[in-house]
Amino acid sequence: MPTGKAIAIGLAIVAALVIIDVFVPTLFPTALPDRAQDGLTLSISVLIEALPWVMLGVVLSIVVQVWMPADVLQRWLPRNAWARRAVLSLLGMFIPVCECGNVPFARGLMMRGLAPSEALTFLIAAPIVNPIVILTTHAAFGWDDGILVARLVGGYLIANLIGWIFSRHRDPQAMLTARFVDTCEQVAHEPGSPVRRSLVQFLVELRAVMPALVIGSALAGAVQVLVPRDVLLAIGSNPVLSILAMVALAMTVAICSNVDAFFALSFASTFSAGALIAFLIVGPLVDVKMIALLRTTYTTRVIAGVVGVVILAACAIGIGVNVFG
DSSP states (O other), X not given: OOHXXXXXXXHHHHHHHXXXXXXOXXXXXXXXXXXXXXXXXXXXXXXXXXXXXXXXXXXXXXXXXXXXXXXXXXXXXXXXXXHHHHHHHTGGGTSOOOHHHHHHHHHHHHHTTOOHHHHHHHHHHXXXXXXHHHHHHHHHHTTGGGHHXXXXXXXXXXXXXXXXXXXXXXXXXXXXXXXXHHHHHHHHTOOSOHHHHHHHHXXXXXXXXXXXXXXXXXXXXXXXXHSOHHHHHHTTTSTTHHHHHHHHHHHHHOOOTTTHHHHHHTTTTTSOHHHHHHHHHHHHHHSHHHHHHHTTTBOHHHHHHHHHHHHHHHHHHHHHHHHHO
16 A cells, blocks of 8 residues: 555544544543544554464465465366365365465465455455364354354355356456556566575565555554444344444454454344354454455455445345344
8 A cells, every 4th residue: 555545544534533522522431532542552452463464374475476386276276166166265274374364375376376256265265264263253152043153154155155256257357456466477577596586575475465454453443443332232232233233343343353253252142143143254354454455456346346245145144143043
């Protein structure tokens, strides 16, 4: 993300805080300076939580781009498009990286020949369909209300739905940002030994994802102090509005999918099971931090389509659980 745009976003956030504080002073129980400090603390905590996973994802991306033989993916994956996406949906079981680290890893997979729609399938499935998330969700909820099963099956089906939708794109390369396409060209023609290429690619990937991670973390912190938590809790008993509230909360709090089940557990006595499931599906896939990271690779139109499908599908699953559960 260009520096000028990042500064503009930061100034817009500050302006929004000031305007809300001036015109609706009773909306929040604490003063603006305290909320600003809370927002900064939340932003830093999100950044610290995500940074190790991003670094791991970058390292795995380099392994794929530099050290893995070019034809391994094509030999390992099925030729049938549906079967390829089904296998890629389970790749997170073997590479349990947080959603933040999945983005650089998926970039590496595309540089090795994976189609943009196939990489999207992996990106959407991996934050949910992986052993760490399965274990933490079970530790939080057990088998109660089918939350664990609904989360896994929902994440898997949504990933394959998105992969199928975008596999029908007329021009797959048009799904990618110009900057990422240029990076692919640079990597393909990078001279030198594997060690040198690894170091160069490490810097390239960090320069691509770190600004997005910082901006996404800042947005997550700012939105949390802009949205009164009491408003969300007040509508928790409504079977439909509670789902929408938890979807909004999931997109703003930006908690790592490895631990978000314990955060959702704190709402179990107030919100319906369908709302909790919607939170656990939407958060890892399209929170503000993840959207910022996806923007390093995919165009705004593609990301908007992904967000729309994820939210509609998660709400449908949540409503179905509330009605038939």
